[in-house]
Amino acid sequence: MNNCSRKYDGPIKSKERTSQKILDAVGEIIKEKGYAGLKIKNVAERAKVNRKTLYDCFGNFDNLVETYIKRKDYYMSFRDQADQLVNKYNKESARELVQTLLVGQLENFSTDKEMQKILLWHLSEDNPLLLAINEERERIGGKFMELSIEEFAGTNVDIRLRIGLLIGGIYQLVYNAKKEKGLFCxxxxxxxxxxxxxxxxxxxxxxxxxxxxxHP
Structure with missing residues (x-):
């Protein structure tokens, strides 16, 4: 019987406990060493499990990394409620939705050291796993974007480009803040x-x- 299926007394099953311990190890390594330190050997050692246990819990290493990123990513947190949010805000209150999302992204990204390093990883190499996650993130964000675009039909305001510039600005400001004397403008x-x-x-x-x- 592997560590992921053995049962213990208490409300949390062994597999959930072990899986969370492994995911925590992934986050610690990314925070300390960046994506370069994200090796299966390092994760197993940090989590104090063997490789078989890691595979029993996640199938393979890519699934582990994907699970971790999807749990941490800001827009992924909306994947199960994107349609409900679009229905809740609708066209008339798209402004409020966009404001809420971007302020939330600023607050989330400015404090999440792991996601800062994951985005740098995505920008520095064409990793198939990160590209697939980005495509899913785009699909989720696209639902919110389409609601906003409806508001600007027939006007000369390109809200897609404006939001893109604002999000890019958030990333740039956060990264500069991490540097010594990291001023930007x-x-x-x-x-x-x-x-x-x-x-x-x-x-x-x-x-x-x-x-x-x-009022164009």
Whole structure:
């Protein structure tokens, strides 16, 4: 009987406990060493399990990494509720949805060191696993984007490009904040007051775009 199927007393089954321990090890390695340290040997040693247990829990190493990233990724957290959110906000309140999503992305990405390194991994090499995850992320985000685009039909406001620039700006500012004296356009995102002002600015810029769409 393997470690993933043995039962223990208590509310959490052995497989769930062991799987979570392995996923935690993945996160610790990414945070400390980046994707270069993400090797099956390192994960097994950090989780204090053998390779057979890791395979019993996740099938193969790619499945393990995919499971970890999907649990951490901001937009993946909406995959089971994307349709409900679109129905909830609908066309008339698309502005509120976009503001909520982008502010949430800023807050999530600015504090999630593992996802910062995973995005750098994605940008630095054409990894099939990361490309597939990105495609799924795009499908989820696309549902929200289509709701916004409807709002701008027949106007000269390209909301897709505006949102893309804002998201790219979030990534750039966060990465610069991690460097020594990491200023970008004089912006110090490591300063809490600056982060608060950035939240407000995101809300203002999105609101201004929607107002321009109404009065082109």
């Amino acid at each position: 004089g912006i110090d995102l490591a300063n809490k007051d600056t982060l608060d002002r950035l939240r407000l600015t995101l809300i203002q810029m999105i609101g201004e775009a929607f107002e321009k769409g109404k």
